[in-house]
Amino acid sequence: MAKTMIFRNPFFDILKAVAIFMVVMQHCYKYLSDGIYESCAINQSISLISVPLFMMVSGYFMFSSKLDITKLFQRERSLLLPFMFWSLIYFCIFHSIFYDGITLAEFLSNLLTAPYFCSQLWFFRTLAIITFITYFCKKLSGHNDVISLSIVFCLITAVSILITKEFALQSLTGNLGYFIIGYAANKYSFFSAKWFPAIGKICIVAFLTTITLKINHIQSGGILFKICNYTGIISMTWIIQKLSGFQVFNSRSILYLGTHTMEVYATHFLWVYILMLLHVPVLSQIPNIMIILWSLTTIVLSLATASIINRIPYIKTLIYGRPTSRTVLAVR
Numbered sequence: 522m523a524k525t526m527i528f529r530n531p532f533f534d535i536l537k538a539v540a541i542f543m544v545v546m547q548h549c550y551k552y553l554s555d556g557i558y559e560s561c562a563i564n565q566s567i568s569l570i571s572v573p574l575f576m577m578v579s580g581y582f583m584f585s586s587k588l589d590i591t592k593l594f595q596r597e598r599s600l601l602l603p604f605m606f607w608s609l610i611y612f613c614i615f616h617s618i619f620y621d622g623i624t625l626a627e628f629l630s631n632l633l634t635a636p637y638f639c640s641q642l643w644f645f646r647t648l649a650i651i652t653f654i655t656y657f658c659k660k661l662s663g664h665n666d667v668i669s670l671s672i673v674f675c676l677i678t679a680v681s682i683l684i685t686k687e688f689a690l691q692s693l694t695g696n697l698g699y700f701i702i703g704y705a706a707n708k709y710s711f712f713s714a715k716w717f718p719a720i721g722k723i724c725i726v727a728f729l730t731t732i733t734l735k736i737n738h739i740q741s742g743g744i745l746f747k748i749c750n751y752t753g754i755i756s757m758t759w760i761i762q763k764l765s766g767f768q769v770f771n772s773r774s775i776l777y778l779g780t781h782t783m784e785v786y787a788t789h790f791l792w793v794y795i796l797m798l799l800h801v802p803v804l805s806q807i808p809n810i811m812i813i814l815w816s817l818t819t820i821v822l823s824l825a826t827a828s829i830i831n832r833i834p835y836i837k838t839l840i841y842g843r844p845t846s847r848t849v850l851a852v853r
Contacts, residue, residue, distance in 0.1 A: 532712075532765045533578060534779025539761055540578075541782040543571035545789050546816045552793050553815055554803045562736050563809055569732070569746070570753040572644055573699040575782075577754055579648055580703025583655065593656045597649055599842030603787045604645035606840055611642070611790065644786070647696050666708065670701055695747070699754065712762065721759025728752040778820065784827035784841055785820055792822045 550564040558564065655673050662668035674697060706712055731749045764770045778785070796815060803811045831837050 531771055531776055531779075532762060533581075534776045535765050535770055536574060536758065536761050536779070537578060537782045538775045538779035539757070540571050540574040541778065541785050542816065542820065543567040543574075544786065545793075545819050546812060547571060548790060548793050549796075549812050549816045549819065552797045553801060553812065554808065558803070558808045558812070561809070562732075565736055566732055566753070569749045570757050573696075573750050573754045574757060575644060576648070576696050576699035577703040577706070577758075579652075580700035581707045583652065583700070583704060593652070596652050598838075599783070600645045600649035600652070602839055602842045603783070604642050604649070607787055607790075608642055651697060651700055666704065670704065673697065674701070695750075698747075699750070702751070702754070712758065718759060721756055721762075724752040724756035724759070728756050778824070781824060781827055784831075785823040787841060788823045788826050789819050792819045792826075 547564060547568045550561070551559050651673070654676060655669065658669040658672040658676070659666070662672060711717055728749060731745055731752065735745055735749060761770075796819065801815060803815070827841070830840055
């Protein structure tokens with residue numbers, strides 16, 4: 522296969538590396554400590570930022586080029602193939618270990634309703650649906666991004682209201698907001714604007730204030746939750762933008778992780794399960810440090826798994842949704 526040269530902005534790879542690390546930490550907090558430390562301040566903070574960051578980055582690149590039917594197919598494949606494959610894997614794990622009695626028919630019939638035995642894969646499903654709907658709305662609007670996003674937002678909101686709360690589409694409206702922020706940041710060059718540092722600093726103060734209210738149960742609810750989400754991803758973006766100027770954050774290991782977030786996201790839960798079954802220790806004296814160590818271990822194991830699987834082209838496509846052609850990455 523011919524090699525394809527792709528030029529990458531290291532800022533986004535660092536952003537994704539930080540985001541995937543927070544996702545792994547979030548799951549380690551939940552499953553490796555029996556949920557004891559799940560409500561701690563660190564976990565509550567990262568859980569409000571991690572996946573919304575991924576959705577924002579997806580929105581940033583969604584409108585950076587014309588999306589034809591071929592690119593649509595490639596994107597849907599890269600999301601739905603891993604979603605289906607790992608859903609089946611996790612179904613087998615949960616069926617045999619945790620929830621004896623779940624049938625394959627129940628699994629397939631509830632695949633769109635965020636089933637508890639593969640709920641960690643919801644990002645694949647949600648992004649695939651948003652991408653699919655956005656493509657046809659762009660065609661309908663004559664590739665007018667503002668009109669197409671307005672149609673997408675109204676359509677998804679209507680579906681979310683009409684469909685029962687148990688249905689997976691009810692979470693699309695909230696995630697579309699992060700998607701739109703990424704789109705706007707690309708189209709109007711928000712991240713390079715002179716006023717962005719001031720907005721970033723304001724969002725840091727707002728995030729710290731709202732997360733404090735949430736943690737201390739002084740104020741709770743949907744509005745506060747969303748304020749935490751939006752101020753969190755904007756402040757984190759600004760912080761990483763500043764840190765990306767330091768050489769340590771442009772190290773090969775961080776950039777490598779940033780270019781392999783799909784592989785880590787798909788396989789990390791399997792390794793978290795294995796570590797949970799091994800009853801790895803989370804010392805009560807230093808729980809946060811232990812969670813960080815086990816998170817790093819999970820990421821290393823996931824990357825090691827990916828290095829083996831990526832050598833087998835068609836298996837790589839099935840498991841990670843990656844194309845069979847080789848790609849050479851260059852940083853600009």
